[in-house]
Amino acid sequence: MVFDPIPHEGPGDHIMVIVAHPDDAEFMCSGSVARWVREGRRVSYVLCTNGDKGTEDPEMPPEKLAPLRQAEQRAACAVLGVEEVVFLGYADGTLTNTLELRKSLVREIRRLQPSALVCNDPTRRYTIGRYINHPDHRAAGDTALDAAFPSARDYHVYPDFIEQGLMPHKIRHIYMSSPTDEADVHIDIAHVLDVKVKALHQHVSQMRGRTEDSPEALEVVQRMASMSAGQSGLEYAEAFRYLRLD
Numbered sequence: 001m002v003f004d005p006i007p008h009e010g011p012g013d014h015i016m017v018i019v020a021h022p023d024d025a026e027f028m029c030s031g032s033v034a035r036w037v038r039e040g041r042r043v044s045y046v047l048c049t050n051g052d053k054g055t056e057d058p059e060m061p062p063e064k065l066a067p068l069r070q071a072e073q074r075a076a077c078a079v080l081g082v083e084e085v086v087f088l089g090y091a092d093g094t095l096t097n098t099l100e101l102r103k104s105l106v107r108e109i110r111r112l113q114p115s116a117l118v119c120n121d122p123t124r125r126y127t128i129g130r131y132i133n134h135p136d137h138r139a140a141g142d143t144a145l146d147a148a149f150p151s152a153r154d155y156h157v158y159p160d161f162i163e164q165g166l167m168p169h170k171i172r173h174i175y176m177s178s179p180t181d182e183a184d185v186h187i188d189i190a191h192v193l194d195v196k197v198k199a200l201h202q203h204v205s206q207m208r209g210r211t212e213d214s215p216e217a218l219e220v221v222q223r224m225a226s227m228s229a230g231q232s233g234l235e236y237a238e239a240f241r242y243l244r245l246d
Contacts, residue, residue: 006244008185010173012115014042017082018105018144019120020095020136021051022073023203028177029118030080031189031196031225032238037081038192045077045085046108048101048140049092054206062092068205075202079195084112095136097143105147106158110166116173119144121241127179141176148174149245174243180230183239189225190236197221 015036017025025033025045033043051069052062070087077085088104095101109117120141126132148171151157155168175185189196200221201212210217225236232239 010116014114015116016044016114017118018046020048020140022069026200030199032187033080034192034195043082048090053092072203076199079199095139101143102147106152109152113169117171118175121176175240178241185240185242186232186237188234
């Protein structure tokens with residue numbers, strides 16, 4: 001069976017980004033976020049973990065790293081103009097698609113009522129010859145999709161939420177971060193590359209000594225954005241698989 005391409009009609013007025021760790025969103029979609037904020041749209045972040053295992057330094061204990069990475073994420077959000085950031089506090093490195101995590105995400109979806117969701121593509125296990133996708137990324141993306149549909153939408157799934165005034169909500173637009181050969185939406189980020197660079201480099205603990213002023217900082221972001229642009233005709237872009245939920 002062959003389906004016609006879905007016209008891109010998003011993202012609406014409020015975008016929720018659901019990711020596993022601090023810095024995931026900055027790598028994945030911060031150019032798009034910067035663009036959307038400049039267009040007057042609201043953006044909220046939900047982070048499933050606090051990133052407390054994200055270091056190769058044996059002298060950096062998780063209890064010290066967690067507040068550091070949360071502070072870095074808030075600084076990146078301030079650069080981008082993200083309205084709210086929520087840390088759910090699930091264990092870093094062992095995230096799974098559980099009913100508990102799904103309910104936590106449904107709570108935030110119903111509370112904030114976004115028009116669009118941005119998340120990892122849970123089917124992307126690896127990029128050939130380059131990268132194995134972190135299992136937390138896949139789990140966060142998988143659970144985000146399950147939370148968006150049908151759990152956030154259906155009245156009877158969480159009756160305790162109804163009692164709390166958290167009514168069902170339908171997200172209309174889904175953007176899953178995707179390799180270029182699978183993407184069907186490319187967001188032009190050429191005019192906000194500097195913002196993406198600055199936001200990324202708020203995550204000092206992850207930059208291995210590199211700063212936004214280092215010679216390679218802009219070059220790295222340009223290279224990533226050029227690869228994501230693929231055959232779209234854009235110079236620099238972020239690439240997504242798009243779903244529209246009617």
